[in-house]
Amino acid sequence: MFENYIIEVRPPSAGIVLQAGIVVRDGRSFKFFAASHLFGPLEGERFENPKTAEQAALRRITDVTRRRQGTAISCDAKLVAPVAKYGEE
DSSP states (O other): OSSSSEEEEEEEOSSSSSHHHHEEEETTTEEEEESGGGGGGGGTTTSSHHHHHHHHHHHHHHHHHHHHHSSSOOOOOEEEOOOOOTTHH
């Protein structure tokens, strides 16, 4: 199993992929580091695995979009793995 994963989400209405953040193994859990202020509320959260972090990022973007548009939308997610460790090529 890898130690680090990048999480990206794609709101269908936006047509772009947003990097939500990275999760890094920290003991038996994964710690979330936000890639932008949009995912700041998840900063430092611990997740059982990368999939649960991905689901939290999806909920976050869906909630923000719903508040801005006044409607619910669905989102796709993409878990990108692995992240090269510092100094590796």
